[in-house]
Amino acid sequence: xxxxxxxxxxxxxxxxxxxxxEARGLRVDTLVNNAGFGxxxxxxxxxxxxxxxSLQVLLVAVCxxxxxxxxxxxxxxxGRILNVASLAGLVPPTGGHTLYGPTKAFVIRFSETLAKxxxxxxxxxxxxxxxxxxxxxxxxxxxxATVSKLPKGIWLDAATVAKLGVDAVExxxxxxITGRAxxxxxxxxxxxxxxxxxxxxxxxxxxxxxxx
Ligand SMILES: NC(=O)c1ccc[n+]([C@@H]2O[C@H](COP(=O)([O-])OP(=O)(O)OC[C@H]3O[C@@H](n4cnc5c(N)ncnc54)[C@H](OP(=O)(O)O)[C@@H]3O)[C@@H](O)[C@H]2O)c1
Numbered sequence: 786x787x788x789x790x791x792x793x794x795x796x797x798x799x800x801x802x803x804x805x806x807e808a809r810g811l812r813v814d815t816l817v818n819n820a821g822f823g824x825x826x827x828x829x830x831x832x833x834x835x836x837x838x839s840l841q842v843l844l845v846a847v848c849x850x851x852x853x854x855x856x857x858x859x860x861x862x863x864g865r866i867l868n869v870a871s872l873a874g875l876v877p878p879t880g881g882h883t884l885y886g887p888t889k890a891f892v893i894r895f896s897e898t899l900a901k902x903x904x905x906x907x908x909x910x911x912x913x914x915x916x917x918x919x920x921x922x923x924x925x926x927x928x929x930a931t932v933s934k935l936p937k938g939i940w941l942d943a944a945t946v947a948k949l950g951v952d953a954v955e956x957x958x959x960x961x962i963t964g965r966a967x968x969x970x971x972x973x974x975x976x977x978x979x980x981x982x983x984x985x986x987x988x989x990x991x992x993x994x995x996x997x
Contacts, residue, residue, distance in 0.1 A: 787811060793820050794838035799849040815865040816854045817950075818847040818892075823926040825995035828883040836884055843888040848895065851910075855903065864908035867954040868896045872916040872967050876974045877983040881996035889914075893960060900959040911954040915946045916967035917993070934992045939966040 789805050791798040806813055824831055824839050851866055858864025873882075874889030896912035903910060917940045923929045946963050953961035962968045974982050990996060 793842045793846040796841060796845070799846050799853060802850070803853040812857060812861075813854050814858060814861065814863060815867070815954075816850060817867045817869070818850060819867075819869045820846070821869065821922075823882055823885050823922065823928070825882055825926050825928055826997055827881055830997070839884055840888065843885070844891055847892055851899065855908065858908045859903060859906045862907040864903075865954045866896070866899070866908065866910045867950050868892050868910070868912050869950070870896070870912045870914050872914050872962060872971060875914060875962070875971045877979065877986045879986060879990040879994045879996060881990075881994040897959050904957065904959075909954050909957045911950065911958055912960045913946070913950040913953065914960065914962040914967070914971070915941065916962075916964055916970065917941070918943055918946050918963075928993070928995065931991075931995065932993050939964065939970075 787809060789802060791802045793799070821843050822839065824835055828836075847868055851868075855864070855866075858866075870892040871885075871889040873886040874891075874893045876886070878886055893912040893914065896910050900910040917932060917935060919940055920943045923932050941964050949961060949963050962971050973985065977985070
């Protein structure tokens with residue numbers, strides 16, 4: 786196994802990563818866009834550099850790495866792109882973590898659009914939409930104590946989510962929401978009137994969002 790470290794908040798990183806792979810003679814047939822972090826609080830509580838870094842990692846790097854690795858996948862007639870989005874991209878907005886939900890919604894639509902283009906050329910693209918998952922995510926963004934109040938039943942472990950994602954991209958599914966509870970939340974968000982779905986999520990927001 787070869788490891789190439791890169792800070793994807795650096796706009797030059799995706800091009801450098803691809804060049805490094807080429808220099809080492811590595812052919813990438815599976816791309817997993819997984820890197821991400823959350824920025825709690827209201828939009829103006831953080832400086833622009835923080836928001837810019839989150840857009841670069843969660844959105845621009847996802848698009849650029851896909852664009853740069855796709856030509857070889859198409860040429861081979863086989864490839865896999867697994868974009869780790871989130872249930873946050875499918876539920877009504879709350880205040881706080883301002884760019885997170887919108888970027889994940891973008892990643893879902895981007896994946897589905899790209900899948901239509903490249904699916905017929907043998908490249909599967911999947912948006913994986915996990916709900917609450919046991920990783921370091923909420924330790925890194927300081928939300929562990931808050932999200933710990935959420936019911937245990939909605940949480941999945943990282944290995945389960947990763948396996949579901951791999952199975953989904955292998956089988957050519959374009960969107961996968963992990964876990965029954967999360968699928969129910971997504972369905973309610975989609976089929977309830979906006980105002981009712983928004984009120985339901987607002988009532989729970991304090992358990993997973995820092996809106997301050
Ligand atoms: N955990 C959840 O409840 C949850 C739910 C839905 C979606 N997600 C999504 O799942 C994905 C993985 O997150 P996770 O839950 O596994 O969180 P995590 O344990 O904090 O892992 C985040 C990963 O992203 C990498 N990363 C962060 N900033 C980076 C940067 N600037 N450049 C390169 N790599 C960077 C981290 O690398 P380092 O360790 O080297 O910093 C780490 O490998 C994210 O896209 C997240 O939005 C998570």
